Amino acid sequence: MSVNLRIPGPTPCPDDVLQTMSRQMINHRGPEFAEIVGRITAGLQTMFETKNDVLTMTSAGTGAIEAAVVNTLSPGDRVLGVSIGVFGDRFADIATTYGVNVEKLSFEQGTAADPA
Numbered sequence: 633m634s635v636n637l638r639i640p641g642p643t644p645c646p647d648d649v650l651q652t653m654s655r656q657m658i659n660h661r662g663p664e665f666a667e668i669v670g671r672i673t674a675g676l677q678t679m680f681e682t683k684n685d686v687l688t689m690t691s692a693g694t695g696a697i698e699a700a701v702v703n704t705l706s707p708g709d710r711v712l713g714v715s716i717g718v719f720g721d722r723f724a725d726i727a728t729t730y731g732v733n734v735e736k737l738s739f740e741q742g743t744a745a746d747p748a
Contacts, residue, residue, distance in 0.1 A: 701726050711732055
C-alpha cells in the first residue's frame with residue numbers, strides 16, 4: 633500500500649521526482665528555467681480562471697505569510713487574525729513582529745472559524 637500523506641510537509645516524494653532531482657541543476661536565470669516558469673504560470677492562470685498575474689513563491693508557507701504582511705500592512709495598521717491552528721498563529725506573530733496591531737480570534741484546531 634502506498635502512503636498518500638496530505639499535510640504541509642514533509643510528504644512522500646514519488647520515485648520519478650527523486651530521479652529528476654538527482655540531475656544537475658539548471659540555470660535559474662536561463663531560458664530553460666524561464667520556459668518552465670512560463671508554463672507553470674499559464675497553468676495556474678487556467679486553474680484559477682484568471683488572466684491576472686499569478687505569483688509563485690520559492691519559500692515555505694511562512695515565507696509567503698511574511699511577504700504578504702510586509703507588502704500589504706504597515707506598522708500601526710489594525711488587522712484581524714483568525715486562527716484555527718499553527719499558520720493562523722504564525723500570521724498573528726509575524727504581523728505583530730512588524731508592528732501591526734493584531735486582534736486575534738482563536739478557534740480549536742481542526743474546527744471551522746465561527747465569526748458569530
